[in-house]
Amino acid sequence: MKEKCGVVGVSLKNGGTDQAALITYYALYALQHRGQESTGIATYDDKIYIDKGMGLVSDVFNKVRLKELKGSMGIGHVRYSTEGASKIENSQPLLIGYKNGAIAIAHNGHLVNYRELRAELEAEGRIFITDSDTEVIAHLLVKELLVSDFIEAIRSLMQRIIGSYSLTLLFDGMVVAVRDPLGIKPLCIGKMDGGYIISSESAAIDTVGGTLLRDVCPGELVILKDGQIESHRICRSQNTAHCFFEFTYFARPDSIVDGLLVYDVRRRIGEILVEEHDLNADIVCPVPDSGVTFAIGYSIRSGIRYIEGLMKNRYIGRTFIMPAQEMREIAVRLKLNAIRANVAGKRVALIDDSIVRGTTSKRIVDIVRSAGAKEIHMRIGCPPVISPCYFGIDMATRAELIAAHKSVEGIALVVGADSLGYVSIDGLVKSIGIPKENLCLGCITGKYPIEIPGEECIRKQLRLAQF
Amino acid sequence: MKEKCGVVGVSLKNGGTDQAALITYYALYALQHRGQESTGIATYDDKIYIDKGMGLVSDVFNKVRLKELKGSMGIGHVRYSTEGASKIENSQPLLIGYKNGAIAIAHNGHLVNYRELRAELEAEGRIFITDSDTEVIAHLLVKELLVSDFIEAIRSLMQRIIGSYSLTLLFDGMVVAVRDPLGIKPLCIGKMDGGYIISSESAAIDTVGGTLLRDVCPGELVILKDGQIESHRICRSQNTAHCFFEFTYFARPDSIVDGLLVYDVRRRIGEILVEEHDLNADIVCPVPDSGVTFAIGYSIRSGIRYIEGLMKNRYIGRTFIMPAQEMREIAVRLKLNAIRANVAGKRVALIDDSIVRGTTSKRIVDIVRSAGAKEIHMRIGCPPVISPCYFGIDMATRAELIAAHKSVEGIALVVGADSLGYVSIDGLVKSIGIPKENLCLGCITGKYPIEIPGEECIRKQLRLAQF
């Protein structure tokens, strides 16, 4: 599973400072886990400066390149994407020229009605240069800007686009942030010395020495200008649909997402896993790194000793080429090696964050079993994934999702675990602490907050704000 | 002076062959002198494949990358551009998606009304992602395709865009070539085993083993499909306006441009230089490489012995960084070194293709003088450049053009030559062999074939073809 993106926006008080690029850079660094394929920064200082590249933030940018990005305002983006479209043209921010100047857009999310909107725009004779839905957003926004002021244009845009979107924009000497009415993707605001910062996650605000103020509300438009902040509640829906996967997998444990510390959620899930599945085990082992926090919670509640049974190699290259088909097993051991003495002869509670296709879990169980574990009891911090994500997570097709086709017992058999326990949907919701009706649970319930052709929908009512 | 681009189009007979990319690659190799900054190839095989990169054709492409470009149809592009816009986003072919699919466009030339057209399109709410006028062409073409068939769309497009353009396109399973009504930039058609090739210059046709058929006519639309060729004369103007600089500088000497071998033109200019400027010299020396053919002609007609007085370093790197300001003179000698024994004590007729700012000529005269030449008589194969180019040549501003401000005697004084003789405009025209009214002589007469604000215009009548 891969998240599509992370976004940043920075506005510092006027006064000749050219630090927006640097702050944006640091913030992107802290969001690197949200996308490792490409990155970009755009800044504003009378005109828009932009620089993008393939690879990690630390590989793309350096002192010289950051220095070229002048100004006290900036936005940034880190991106992951599926292989086919992995090219520099699709990297963001997307910079477009239009009637009154230029706009730079950074987007995290996915528009459900991208195809329809693109077809509609194409029917008007418009052309597309990238493969991304961000270009659709740019077209629609610019169309509205011809006939309305900026805020009205955003309002109209939000009435047209359906799906998940956390946006930061450079527009007309302002940094602008927009979050979709359901609040699917996270977005928050921080105060920092001399200005404000918008970020997908609060860990980036911490990193640049700022203080988390609050989340951008679902349906809210935030404008940063001259170190001031201005808010417009454009759109209001009865319920939100926060992506629960941010809590169980994507967001950093040290981020506060929609008011909740991710670390706490994961720890609580670990505790609930104890309650939901009876177990006699000798030790609790995490699958590193993503299982660690769940395992700590599991250990605290169960009183079973927490110890590492698998060691992760910290130097796995991003571009690792598998040199020999027949040596696939070695390749797994390159990433994870069992600590034989810790697991041998033990009944192991092995805690992981999720099971998607089951293939990785099978290999991990094999490794622990080969190291001499007496029993292996997998406990999973996310309910069975039975349905795809339509809002920007690159999961797998329904056919590939093991839980779409097999019972828990069947999955345990496939992965080779002595027992297998998922956290229940109710346990998950309780751990998060957000009412069920305000979460997007589409991939674990098959019921989506937005109409998706061929899928069941729990409609979330959209209501326009009245100002 | 730098030419902006070179274009290629290739269509092979159907039959599973994937050689279009390879042929396009070889042809671009032969057009490398027309642009060294970036290059790209797009091919068609049910869908459009595209690959682009910064640098030389030989640096960007290799066996593996060419193999990815499937199909029996392809277009290609080499590009030079001014520093600011030197980025991958501006490289070509430009691939755009629109209502009915995708179009790839490669463009050599410059639209005089680019700003107006872009403003008009922006006023409709359209957005621009690149800085190039090619994107304007794409917008206009797609607009017309909504309401017309392809040929009508091209006709309408050609009524809107003003300037120079030699285009190759991949559209709807066809390779298409278009040349502006004045035929400013060259474009020709070759027959090759199993298909046809379109190229900026015939040398590329030779290189791939083809035979030059003819030039694409000014105002003509050529369609290559299934190894067949189809022609539409879309637009007809009373006169053409072939850029004379292709003959004196840009095109390869071994290319036939608008029916004339470039080598012959340069040789004849060399001969006419003898007639126009009386001279007693001991030897004729070219400034390598561009002065060579002129000098050979000069020697043949004058009977004065041809000998090299300057040797060129063949390994001047493309990215040479000048390590010390104060060593600028060494930097000139890195490129050209005098052969002292050949020039010492001699009266030298030094033949070069053109003088733009005069600074390079001054340094060359210095080198030859230091090597002991008794007299240096510069003879120039292009009349004094007094006015900028508006059709795609990156020359210099009027303020920088030495001939815009100084008499021939004044220039001779600046460059330090004992005498200086330019070929006359009439001599140039006679050497080329195309009637004066069918050439663009804007930069040497100040009178342009198209209206340019602030410049004098010799209007070339545009007449639409009647079919």
Add this chain to the structure above:
Amino acid sequence: MKEKCGVVGVSLKNGGTDQAALITYYALYALQHRGQESTGIATYDDKIYIDKGMGLVSDVFNKVRLKELKGSMGIGHVRYSTEGASKIENSQPLLIGYKNGAIAIAHNGHLVNYRELRAELEAEGRIFITDSDTEVIAHLLVKELLVSDFIEAIRSLMQRIIGSYSLTLLFDGMVVAVRDPLGIKPLCIGKMDGGYIISSESAAIDTVGGTLLRDVCPGELVILKDGQIESHRICRSQNTAHCFFEFTYFARPDSIVDGLLVYDVRRRIGEILVEEHDLNADIVCPVPDSGVTFAIGYSIRSGIRYIEGLMKNRYIGRTFIMPAQEMREIAVRLKLNAIRANVAGKRVALIDDSIVRGTTSKRIVDIVRSAGAKEIHMRIGCPPVISPCYFGIDMATRAELIAAHKSVEGIALVVGADSLGYVSIDGLVKSIGIPKENLCLGCITGKYPIEIPGEECIRKQLRLAQF
């Protein structure tokens, strides 16, 4: 602190297999933590093949390059080095030609008498091309090979070189391993399907699917040939001097070094830290990653809850350039971010592996303090470092070592901790489980197992083995 190197040797049964390079590659991958600057592999198949490069194993090698390294025998090396000598010439294995052919050498360690030996060899008129002590080893070995057989030559070599050395060599169709008489650096032997593997650490043996057989003994020469193993005890000292830092910092927790699982040692140190320093704390937090295992042990023994208070960014680039001097604090937060909710208002037992200069510890304490910790009690898994290492660890000068100049209270004051407790030397020794007289504790006692000019020496008696 940086370890200098890791070494590998692989010998597979004859039979046309060319997998030695691949196995070596995987093993180096597992040893990447021992050196990230350069890496190299040499293989043997009638002749020696070699390939080296700057950077990580995954960056340097790929399928194509590994395929060139033919044969069923191979050695490999990963290297770290100080800045000045960071160049490809110093990368290993070192391949030398001599009278009877070629030898490739990979070396982990440092010769104490390098300067003397080099001077002696230079006095004979010998020349040196690299800066490394490995070239000294090559010279001495080849000198001996003129007058003795291979085993005698190794014996003579070992009588000359003083210091730490774990060597793997390709010599005359054999893979050879040698470990210094004091066993300072680790080296172990594994059995794998179809052959044997020698490695700095057992984790590499696990990774390639092998089984740890035993350590190479101090003073032992091991020869691998045709899938057979042959041992010669060349040199025997009364005591060994295993580097304790392998247990507390360098080696992977999942490696077994000199018979002891590193994970267990660290966990026991954590436990002893509880016993040695009384403390009332609310939570136990590791400094990730190196403090984790100590902290787990600390939590188990103390009963104080283990929870993460600092989150590490997994994407810190290897070539990070600090873009602004004044933003150094941000740079620290890029690596570590506090989880405020976990530490705020808490009395924190903060567990780290060691303190060298104190600067990093101060910044970490600052971060935790800013996150609201009520009290911060640092507990350190290594006694105060008061003296430099002369055997291959790049520590710091004595002047830079904070514990060389300050009391524990003084250090606590500098780093800003409410209390500071180091494990005692006896506690460390007990945790390791190797008698004190068989460990090198030079950097924490100031007493070295080998005579070092200006330092105190606990002489370890060297005795030659009698065969």
Add this chain to the structure above:
Amino acid sequence: MKEKCGVVGVSLKNGGTDQAALITYYALYALQHRGQESTGIATYDDKIYIDKGMGLVSDVFNKVRLKELKGSMGIGHVRYSTEGASKIENSQPLLIGYKNGAIAIAHNGHLVNYRELRAELEAEGRIFITDSDTEVIAHLLVKELLVSDFIEAIRSLMQRIIGSYSLTLLFDGMVVAVRDPLGIKPLCIGKMDGGYIISSESAAIDTVGGTLLRDVCPGELVILKDGQIESHRICRSQNTAHCFFEFTYFARPDSIVDGLLVYDVRRRIGEILVEEHDLNADIVCPVPDSGVTFAIGYSIRSGIRYIEGLMKNRYIGRTFIMPAQEMREIAVRLKLNAIRANVAGKRVALIDDSIVRGTTSKRIVDIVRSAGAKEIHMRIGCPPVISPCYFGIDMATRAELIAAHKSVEGIALVVGADSLGYVSIDGLVKSIGIPKENLCLGCITGKYPIEIPGEECIRKQLRLAQF
């Protein structure tokens, strides 16, 4: 045919100037034609600084890297080598450490007794790290330095090494140049503002603004120190053996080699070709670039008109990968394209510098024939090459040399020329103007100036100078 190397040495007057690296860089730039594979510069300023890299001078060095190379003394090297040994370890200058410090050596040439010397040194127990004969020179020099002063050491060295060598060295705060007693490879001295420069060719002296003083004499040792020059005639042979190929192929036409302008030699060969081979032709065409000067001479003497019949593509990449075996003919046309109008229906005197295997000549004749030439008469500026070079030119094996096996008529038949005429050996010697007994004509006579096992030798007497 490829020359192995070019060397430079620069010494500027003391006074804090750090320009030696820059001057060396410019000089190497001018010698780039002598080696394109790797390059390096070493400078001296109390200690030796060195930097080397694979590729062209302009690719390897830049402002930042040159700035690191401090001092007022420097040596440099450009290198070509056969594929197998194309690696950074073999690049030069070779920097070695020895008893009294460090020496950097740059070498152009090849030692005939390399194998014997290396075996002898290996028999003493010495080791070799590179594949180059330069390391042999380093060993021998250092051995002698143990027992003699520097000048005596060079004298002893020169008594041991047999073959071609033009050396520049950095030794003990001096720049040193040495040329072999037969003067096989060129080496000359120039005076420049503030110091002296040593270079393989005088064109490099011109480039840096210096003045050619004289050649380094065969057997001479030149010492540059503090802007002063000091000469020692170490070794004297009755005759010299200057490589004639420097005049016909390797050296730049604008270089003066052993007192003779290369351009003049080539022009005179062209003239003699007219005298030696009767011919009625319509035009004289060079094979560019190396045939140009011969052709100019040919045209002057014969009165036949000089015109270009083949145009060379100036952008042939260094790393061109042939994308398809079956398209080899296109690959030739990428480099050379015929100007049809110039050769069609003509009797062409086609002038080239040499024929080695005949394959390239055949393809060129094919191209000119296809362009419609009525008759093609090849004239070659070098006598038939019948025997290999043992002094550093990478020619071909005897089996590959077409003239070793075929008569001139037979070769004409193979390459497809209507007639073929080589310059005679006497004509060549006369053109050069150096007595036959002072030239190395080994590859065209089979008689070598030094004993080569299996080859005939015209012994050149070596006599040590008496001082």
